[in-house]
Amino acid sequence: xxxxxxxxxxxxxxxxxxxxxxxxxxxxxxxxxxxxxxxxxxxxxxxxxxxxxxxxxxxxxxxxxxxxxxxxxxxxxxxxxxxxxxxxxxxxxxxxxxxxxxxxxxxxxxxxxxxxxxxxxxxxxxxxxxxxxxxxxxxxxxxxxxxxxxxxxxxxxxxxxxxxxxxxxxxxxxxxxxxxxxxxxxxxxxxxxxxxxxxxxxxxxxxxxxxxxxxxxxxxxxxxxxxxxxxxxxxxxxxxxxxxxxxxxxxxxxxxxxxxxxxxxxxxxxxxxxxxxxxxxxxxxxxxxxxxxxxxxxxxxxx
Amino acid sequence: xxxxxxxxxxxxxxxxxxxxxxxxxxxxxxxxxxxxxxxxxxxxxxxxxxxxxxxxxxxxxxxxxxxxxxxxxxxxxxxxxxxxxxxxxxxxxxxxxxxxxxxxxxxxxxxxxxxxxxxxxxxxxxxxxxxxxxxxxxxxxxxxxxxxxxxxxxxxxxxxxxxxxxxxxxxxxxxxxxxxxxxxxxxxxxxxxxxxxxxxxxxxxxxxxxxxxxxxxxxxxxxxxxxxxxxxxxxxxxxxxxxxxxxxxxxxxxxxxxxxxxxxxxxxxxxxxxxxxxxxxxxxxxxxxxxxxxxxxxxxxxxxxxxxxxxxxxxxxxxxxxxxxxxxxxxxxxxxxxxxxxxxxxxxxxxx
Numbered sequence: 001x002x003x004x005x006x007x008x009x010x011x012x013x014x015x016x017x018x019x020x021x022x023x024x025x026x027x028x029x030x031x032x033x034x035x036x037x038x039x040x041x042x043x044x045x046x047x048x049x050x051x052x053x054x055x056x057x058x059x060x061x062x063x064x065x066x067x068x069x070x071x072x073x074x075x076x077x078x079x080x081x082x083x084x085x086x087x088x089x090x091x092x093x094x095x096x097x098x099x100x101x102x103x104x105x106x107x108x109x110x111x112x113x114x115x116x117x118x119x120x121x122x123x124x125x126x127x128x129x130x131x132x133x134x135x136x137x138x139x140x141x142x143x144x145x146x147x148x149x150x151x152x153x154x155x156x157x158x159x160x161x162x163x164x165x166x167x168x169x170x171x172x173x174x175x176x177x178x179x180x181x182x183x184x185x186x187x188x189x190x191x192x193x194x195x196x197x198x199x200x201x202x203x204x205x206x207x208x209x210x211x212x213x214x215x216x217x218x219x220x221x222x223x224x225x226x227x228x229x230x231x232x233x234x235x236x237x238x239x240x241x242x243x244x245x246x247x248x249x250x251x252x253x254x255x256x257x258x259x260x261x262x263x264x265x266x267x268x269x270x271x272x273x274x275x276x277x278x279x280x281x282x283x284x285x286x287x288x289x290x291x292x293x294x295x296x297x298x299x300x301x302x303x
Numbered sequence: 304x305x306x307x308x309x310x311x312x313x314x315x316x317x318x319x320x321x322x323x324x325x326x327x328x329x330x331x332x333x334x335x336x337x338x339x340x341x342x343x344x345x346x347x348x349x350x351x352x353x354x355x356x357x358x359x360x361x362x363x364x365x366x367x368x369x370x371x372x373x374x375x376x377x378x379x380x381x382x383x384x385x386x387x388x389x390x391x392x393x394x395x396x397x398x399x400x401x402x403x404x405x406x407x408x409x410x411x412x413x414x415x416x417x418x419x420x421x422x423x424x425x426x427x428x429x430x431x432x433x434x435x436x437x438x439x440x441x442x443x444x445x446x447x448x449x450x451x452x453x454x455x456x457x458x459x460x461x462x463x464x465x466x467x468x469x470x471x472x473x474x475x476x477x478x479x480x481x482x483x484x485x486x487x488x489x490x491x492x493x494x495x496x497x498x499x500x501x502x503x504x505x506x507x508x509x510x511x512x513x514x515x516x517x518x519x520x521x522x523x524x525x526x527x528x529x530x531x532x533x534x535x536x537x538x539x540x541x542x543x544x545x546x547x548x549x550x551x552x553x554x555x556x557x558x559x560x561x562x563x564x565x566x567x568x569x570x571x572x573x574x575x576x577x578x579x580x581x582x583x584x585x586x587x588x589x590x591x592x593x594x595x596x597x598x599x600x601x602x603x604x605x606x607x608x609x610x611x612x613x614x615x616x617x618x619x620x621x622x623x624x625x626x627x628x629x630x631x632x633x634x635x636x637x638x639x640x641x642x643x644x645x646x647x648x649x650x651x652x653x654x655x
Binding site for chain 1: 310312313314316317320321324327328331334337410411413414415419423482485486488489490491494495497498499500505506509510512513515516517518520521522524525527528531541544545548556
């Protein structure tokens with residue numbers, strides 16, 4: 001490897017380009033794993049994660065080196081990139097976890113945390129006055145739940161940012177205590193991961209975090225409920241059974257099932273009691289029979 | 304340290320990493336399938352989504368055991384692969400194994416509650432085991448939430464249980480170091496089930512990952528090239544991944560009750576647990592108890608599991624703290640010898 005960092009970066013980028021070209025060609029010409037992955041969710045998912053992670057990590061490394069190159073390498077300013085990258089990663093995880101309905105997700109992605117009344121949006125212009133009341137109600141409700149979600153998301157993100165700042169300071173301190181700065185990018189990443197987990201374990205036990213998390217989960221649930229409510233109305237319009245009505249049927253069905261089981265248990269108990277009674281009853285009958293037989297034989301009855 | 308040294312090592316690192324990624328993709332491309340739960344069994348009882356699986360040893364030389372798994376996740380973790388299988392290890396020691404698989408509920412099961420699970424389904428399965436094994440009682444080995452169910456069941460139906468073996472079982476849901484319980488208390492179970500009907504499995508999977516988001520997320524992703532370095536490693540990793548991401552939905556009503564009665568109100572400790580018209584009182588447990596838990600368990604901390612010690616009436620109570628985490632305690636390679644030995648020896652002793 002040459003000593004000049006720029007030459008090294010060039011080599012790295014070329015190598016990466018060759019590598020991805022290699023993947024691309026294999027993907028179009030031979031598709032070596034495409035068929036094998038057809039019914040293998042886990043393998044396919046892992047391959048996708050591996051590929052995208054490798055690409056993102058390579059890009060991050062490039063940006064990191066460029067940033068570090070522009071500064072004094074011993075300065076901790078370039079740690080800012082970790083801050084941004086990890087904040088972004090955590091946000092991705094959160095979005096996956098919340099899995100908000102598609103329509104709201106699109107709106108939220110375009111609006112972000114900026115609240116803007118739906119009535120002011122271009123797609124509503126000119127239509128607003130002509131919409132049926134039913135649609136108006138939907139829009140108003142959707143706006144309310146989305147605003148609540150944006151608010152909850154903002155508050156949660158503010159806490160996440162505080163957490164990341166804590167992590168930043170921790171990592172800075174950890175790296176500062178080392179004799180030499182890390183030589184591998186992975187060492188920086190591991191330092192950040194360890195710092196994050198340590199701070200996070202304390203963070204999630206705070207009341208502020210728990211309340212904010214609860215509010216966020218609840219706001220996401222409201223988005224789902226609003227979507228479901230709209231679907232239920234559509235179902236009714238087409239004479240179909242909406243999920244809510246189906247649930248009522250299920251609840252009644254479950255109650256009936258419980259009653260049947262209870263009655264079955266009572267029947268089983270009665271059958272048991274009957275069996276016991278029959279056993280008890282069969283003893284004197286045998287005695288009487290014996291007695292009868294004895295009588296027939298001319299013996300005195302056993303009193 | 305000079306800047307160029309740093310760039311050089313990072314450039315080399317990235318090149319090596321990209322090479323490892325390529326190698327991992329080749330390894331993945333050569334895999335045909337991810338097999339789990341390969342030990343042969345027969346289904347001896349089925350009702351609703353539940354099935355009771357029987358695993359027969361070549362020769363029976365130890366008392367049978369009935370394993371009650373949790374509603375969360377799938378029970379094939381106990382038979383993940385031939386060399387990491389608690390079930391296979393028990394069989395090789397001559398123990399007949401009955402495994403209760405709760406199955407995958409559908410929306411139609413939304414109102415199935417804890418009374419149904421414990422007083423009906425579990426009871427039916429116990430009857431089936433008693434009948435099949437021709438024993439008068441069962442040896443109940445409850446795993447995680449399945450252990451909590453087993454405790455309730457034993458307290459309610461003591462005449463049907465010979466011995467009780469809770470494994471990584473939460474008892475005190477309010478122990479100080481219980482992060483899962485703290486996060487669980489953030490969730491409004493009623494709102495979630497009003498929204499989804501049943502609680503979707505993917506939410507649970509995310510919730511578990513939320514306990515250590517970076518370690519279980521980014522760190523694992525960056526370690527992928529190592530974890531997929533060769534066929535054997537890749538299969539080990541992917542089997543576990545398949546299990547982690549294979550969470551069945553939880554029946555809405557049972558979920559609400561479990562969250563409220565256990566996570567919020569901690570009723571096993573505080574009292575007042577009622578299933579239908581039956582009151583669960585753990586002092587009714589007089590059977591021999593072997594409480595097995597993991598010292599490094601972040602889901603069920605040792606303090607949560609060992610709280611059982613003070614709340615049963617068993618005069619024969621033993622604890623076995625083992626090294627490892629919540630899953631590693633029975634899936635880890637080292638666990639394949641010690642844990643089954645412990646279980647089988649204890650069962651033999653109690654039946655001698």
